[in-house]
Amino acid sequence: MPAVGDNTARARALLTMMERIRAFEEQAVLAAERDKLVLGAIHPSIGQEATAAGVMSNFAIDDIMLSTHRGHGHTLAKGADPLAMMRELLGRQGGCCGGKGGSMHIADFGVGMLGANGVVSANIVIATGAAHGLKMQGSDRIVVDVFGDGAINRGPFLEGLNWAVVFDLPILYVCEDNRYSATTCTADMMAGKGAAVRAEALGMRATTVDGNDALAVADATAEITARIRAGGPPEMLHALTYRRGGHTSFDPAKYKPAGEAEEQTALNDPINRLRDTLALQGLSVAEMDTIHNEAQAEMIDVLTEAAKTPFPPDNMALEDVQDIGSPAQEAY
């Protein structure tokens, strides 16, 4: 993390991370649609990169993070290796999970990333428990749990947040509000005013932020995490962003109002907004283009390299199920 006061360097680091996330996901979409190398579903977060980069810039490698099915950005921003991630998306050896999880179950425990989750809202109680475990152990590590706006209509949201307040746990809940619950507009399916007021009803402090303003997200998260690290109670960050594409890369999202995605792309792209800010601070367009080009080159290489990697050996289908009564040891 850059030194406090070094605003341009910090913004530059955020831009770099956002460009890398964007480039990674653009390559992942090409791998799915052009190359037919990604066979299962992937859920891109294109347009939401400011939340991932801004939030995670305040967490250390050994802090704990749990994410969603739309978790490439969070995972990369937490410090995971993009080649291991791309191999996982392609189901290859050397993937973060050995090719056994794919995009929806991407995890890298080495950087404190305890898993994306294929079940909406499910990570909330698990993350809460991780914070409970850390508190029991007297650890100074903290937890960040990212979920979408759709997750707040499932029970684990209530159970997890209530628990965190009751046990005063070191956790930040980030509701990454991209307006869509799979292929339904969340506002059409939600009573009340959403994540922040629900958290407040449980006595939890909630901060709402423009989730496409990377610096605002980073600043808000910095203030919150400072309080949590100082022993403060759990908090929520409600980051308002926009999912530019469909639910999966194959979803044309025809259910969205005409022109909505185009308008968001033109006016509210988080990368372009940060570029505008950096330009005002004196960073040259050439330098920002270099950041863009380097990120693109990095992820093109990542996909090329991942595609060369073999699939895992067949016997891995029976490995890592359990120690006792393992299918790898007994021919059931």
Add this chain to the structure above:
Amino acid sequence: MEKMTYAQAAREAVRDAMNADKSVWCVGEDLGRGGVFGQYIGLQDEFGKERIVDTPISESAIMGGAFGAAMMGTRPIVEMRFSDFALCATDELVNQIAKARFMFGGQSRAPMVVRKPMGLWRSSAAQHSQSLESWYVHIPGLVVACPATPQDNYSMMKAAIECDDPVVYLEHKNIWLLEGDVDRDQGYEFGTAVRRCEGQDVTLVSWSDTANVCEKAAATLANQNISAEVIDLRSLWPWDKNAVLESVRKTGRLVVAHESVQVGGFGGEVVATVAEHAGNALRGPVRRVGAPRSLVAYAPNLEDQMRVTEAMIVAAAKETMGL
């Protein structure tokens, strides 16, 4: 040797494990006052509120939270009150806990014990009486334990706490007060059955409280000059196929008895395994004794219609002998 009840035996196992390993803790509703059935009496006084943790009525958070804490290196014992209530945390157990190690390519472990008191008990009706052990056997990633005696509830609980896999631990509510001798030094290895009594004519395979019923049935059969061998499987995953096959090869006859609904029950797996591997040894028809595919009612006479009795097991054993 100490005399203990089935409930006390598990409590002592938890206490001994908590004394031996500071990372072991218990989490669930009403544990501070001893748990619904007194399984935790005295433990909060001894170990404090941070290790005997009282919780909101939030099964998803209890189960999923314990899993998160397990991934952080602690060893939680999860209390679900009744196996029926654990269904509120099915996603956490089946989709998260059982799968995490595999999905994440071996990066995680979930060393946890999930206690789910099961079975018929005193007019508890349809939502507090179920025996769903066969469901959990069907979920890769889980170990499934069904202790039937105080000794096993001590030894198997100790083994479950020490196990690095998630263990679904199904105690039978009807036998909390069952007394027996307990040797704290007696270990348990999952997948080992116990031969409750030796016999020559027919093999009775069971688990949980129905294994106790089988033992009584064997005594009744002995009075009629029928020598029954009782195999208590104790753990259903893994399960001791060899003990069953060896016994059936000797007796040539098989009865499987369990309190759960017969259709789709684990008895079918036992019978199918015998048919595949020791079919030639069978000298009579096999019999399954389980509950009808109906629900447990409140009225005692209706509840009894779902009960597997000694008389039913005796009758089934005789049928395998053509008597």
